[in-house]
Amino acid sequence: MRLITAMLAATVLVAATVFSPMPIFAMAEEVAVSEAADAGSPVVGFSEEEEEQLSEKRETFEFQAEVSRLMDIIINSLYQNKDIFLRELISNGSDALDKIRFLSLSDPEQLGEGDNAELDLRVSFDKDANTVTIRDRGVGMTKQDMINNLGTVAKSGTAQFMEAVAAGGDSNLIGQFGVGFYSVYLVADRVRVVSKHNEDSQHIWESTADATFSVAEDPRGDTLGRGTEITLYLKEDAAEFADETKLRDLLKRYSEFITFPIYLESTKTEEIEVPVEEEEVEEEAEDLNEAAEEGEEKEDEEDAEPKPKTRFETKRTQEWVLVNDQKAIWQRSKEEITDNEYKGFYKAISKDYDDPMSWIHFTAEGEIEFRAILFVPGTAPYDLYDNYYGKASSLRLYVRRVLISDEFDELLPRYLSFMRGVVDSDDLPLNVSRETLQQHKVLKIMGKKLVRKSLELLRKLARDEIAARKQLEEKAAKKAEEGEEGEEQDDAEEEAEARLKETSRQYIKFWKQYGKSIKLGVIEDTSNRSKLAKLLRFRTTKSTDSDDLFSLEEYVARMKPWQKQIYIIAAESLEAAEASPFLETLKAKDLEVIYMTDPIDEYAVQNLPEFDGHRLQSITKENLKFGDEEDVDKKRADLYKDQMQPLVKMITKLLGDKVEKVVISSRVAQAPAVMVTSQYGYSANMERIMRSQAFADSSRSKFMASKKTMEINPRHPIVVELNRRATEAETPDEETANMAWALHDTAMLNSGFQMEDTKGFAQRMYRLLQSGMNLQSLELEEPIEVPDDDEVTDEDLEAAELEEEAEAEEEPAVAEEAKDEL
Incomplete structure (x- = not known):
């Protein structure tokens, strides 16, 4: 590039x-x-x-250029896409129409009357001749204009016109480089331009993209009235452009929002009834006579009046069809546009059947000015995250209502790629081909404004949801207080309440569709992380159903006065999180815990260490503090630590490097023990996710696994009994060792970790079952002996076969006897 x-x-x-x-x-x-x-x-x-x-x-010389080589570079190296030629010609035609309209403001006679006063563009084609024709009723060109503008590469007539009227203000003309016309040679090997200017006679310019061109006065005289007609004689490999469907698609794509109407010549086929010729009538009469001679009857043939004979034939008619019926509503003030117009415009640019969820319409001013409308689709595409890093944005970039690109990543980050809409600017820095944007600081400024407005739109959805939910709660509380004496609602109140319910569900609907994108934004967009954090939604221990999702702001508002941290738990599923032993003490203290069951949640939390001054603390990691600890709790913890010292030493020595340390727990109430990880290590859920990745390296799993701390519950009967045994004997017996190992294994499983030594775990459990059943040994008993069958000789086999044959012969005889008896 x-x-x-x-x-x-x-x-x-x-x-x-x-x-x-x-x-x-x-x-x-x-x-x-x-x-x-x-x-x-x-x-x-x-x-x-x-x-x-x-x-x-000093001697001065002029640069020399080989014109044919220069044209070859422009044609074959300037543009990436052949389709661009139609956009360039339509843009030039639009500029010509803008010029004549501008001139007519000071001199109405310039516009003329009749057809000339109709400012439009018309596109036609001829499959037989393999041509495409573009006609405009613009300002036209004189003979000298043709020589200067079409015969001089990089000479922009639009730029020259703009310089002439600079004192009068911007006319929103598109052409600025003077090379767009030559894109026609991407698809054509010969071009003929017929043009009529008010100040000159009609002339024809013609060239085959070589070093020469010709200009001559049109022998037909004035056939255009005013304007320009460009005829492209297509190459053999470009015959696809002489097709109505292809041209309509290109016009819809690139020039849908051009100010002036664009008409495409369309072929219409219909069945029409036409009278039958006399010769055909005579032939039909002869056939009827022959049929009469053969004896066929005719009903009332003499009395019936002769009916005119007709037949149906296919007729093709040509008509002009308006292509750009959709208007550029972003050019209007948002106060003038209705919701239905916004919805219709969204469906037109997105080809979506559903209404948008929400939208924002704004005009940006400053270093760069542009207008934009951004929409949140009602439903997320099914493949939104299938190719996340390779998918382009869905915004359409226009310059003076001409499409430049609808696939680029410069203006919106990847996590907002679901946003749809249009951006239109008059002064974007484009490359000469107008297919790509130049890297420029104004693009960064534009991108920042678009991101800010997108987040404002989502933030408004979120705020409206919270406000609507509060109003509904207040109304419900008021109804509960009034009881049966409450007045019945009228239709207006019911309608208002229905709107409130719809608003209260709007952001939840968005979150279920695009919540993963917001989490990706927290990971990727450091500059807007605090704004994105306010858009996050999670289920918590206070949720009552699947739609009961809360923001971090709502969580902080409900925090206990002594609570300093935001508690979270990551698990494979909601059921696993709710059944976790880590929740026992927090539920007893009525502390709210956020459930994180999406695999991306922990990645997002790693990039969001705190919110509103409160650190996010995983309850499955060590050094968990609640904030309400008193001196008596600390003294009790010290007593437990001294009392359980024998068991701590025994388990530490027995487990070895399986655990980093063994401590007395203050977070569990019912479970005998749990396994926690270090503050900055991988949680059990993260270890599971890392192992499940497609390109995970099993040989590196030992480096990935976090060092684990075993926390024991000093009040649990199993722990108390093990501590008693550890106190009585320095070296544990086999049964005690098996119990300690079983305590470790069940704590691993209950805490969400995967069992590594499954064989050892199974053997220890068998030994515990042996001890519980008072079995002396686990050795298998001798298998039951099966007695051998009697030996069978060949003679016995032959006798058996003879006996079977005799039985087979007796069966028909018995059947006959039974029949006789009947």
Whole structure:
């Protein structure tokens, strides 16, 4: 792309030099020398005398360019897509119409009357001749205009016109480089331009993209009235463009919002009834006579009046169909646009059948001015996250209502790729081909404004949801207080309450569709992380159903006065989180805990260490504090620590490197023990996610696994009994060791970790079952002996076969006897 950009810059520079009276470099050099002379200081490396001698001996030459090679570069290297030719020609036609409209403001006679007063563009095609024709009723060109504008590469008639009317303000003209016309040679090997200007007769310009072109007065006279007609003689490999469907799609894509109406010639096929010729009638009469001779009856043939004979035939008619019926509503004030217009516009640009969830319409001013409408689709695409890092934004970028691109990543980050809408600017820095944007600081400014407005839109949805929910709660509380004496609601109140319910569910609906995108934004967008954090929604221990989701702001508002941290728990599923032993003490203290059951949740939390001054604390990690601890609790903890010291030493020695340490727990109430990880290590849920990844390396799992701390419940009977045994004997017996290991294994499973040594776990459980059943050994008993069958000789087999044959012969005889008896 950089190579193409450099070639384009060189192309425009060479073209400008060829058709200018003085070389650009020579001009720049003379200016630099004159400035240096005026300043009284010599140029570096030259004395004043040497500079004078150099000026006297200098010879000036002009750059030379091979025109055919220059045209080849413009045609084959400037544009990436052949479809662009139609956009360029329509844009040029729109500029021509804008010019005549501008001129008619001061001189109404310029516009003329009748057909000339109709400012429109018309596109037609001829499959047989393999041509495409674009016609506008714009300002037209004189003979000299054709030579200057069409025959001079990089000479922009629009730019020249804009310079002439600069004092009168911007006319919103599109062309600025003077090379768009040559895109026609992407699809055509010959181009004919017929143009009529009010101040000149009608002329024809023609060229085949070589080093020459011709201009001649039209022998047909004035057939256009005013304007320009461009006919493209398509190449063999571009015959697809002489097709109605193809042209309509291109016009819809690139020029849908051009100010002036665009008409496409359409072929309509219909069945019409036409009278039958006399010869055909005579032939039909002869057939009827022959049928009468053969004896066929005719009903009332003599009395019936003869009916005119007709037949149906297919007729094709040509008609002009308006293509750009959708208007650019972003150019209007948002106070003038109704909701139905916004919804209709969204469906037109997105081809979506559903209404948008919400939208925002704004005009940005400052270093760069642009207008934009951003929509949140009602339903997320089914493949929204299938190719997250390769999917382009769904925004459509326009410059003066001409589509530049609908696939780019410069303006919206990936996590907002679900947003749809349009952005229209009059002064974006485009490349010469107008297919891509130049890297420029204004793009960053535009991107920041679009992101800010997008987040404002989502923030408004979230605030409205919270406000509507509070109003509904207040109304419900008021009804509960009034009881049966409460007045019945009228229709207006019922309608208002229905709207409140719909608003209270709107953001939840958004979250279920696009919540993952917001979490990805928390990970990726550091500058807007605090704004995105306010958009997060989670189920908590206070939730009553699947739609009962709360924000972090609501969580903080409900925190206990002594609570300092926001408590979270990550688990594989909601059921697993609710059944976790880590919740026991927090539920007893009525502390709210946030459930994180989406695999991406822990990644997001790692990038969001705190919210509103409160740190997010996982309850499955060590050093968990509640904030309401008193001195008596600390003394009790110290007593438990001293009392359980024998068991702690025994388990630490027995388990070895399976645990980092064993401590007395203050977080569990019912379970005998739990396993926790270090503050900055992987949780059990994260270890499971890392192992489940498609490209996970099993050999690195041992480095990935966090060091685990075993927390024991000093009040649990199992722990108390194990501590008694550890106190009585320094070395545990086999049964005690098996119990300690079983305590470790069940704590691992109950805490959400995967069992690594499943074989050892199974053997220990069998030994515990043996001890519980008072079995002496787990050795298998001898298998039951099965007695051998009697030996069978060949003679026995032969006798058995003879007996079977005799039985088979007796069966028919018995059947016959039974039949006789009956």
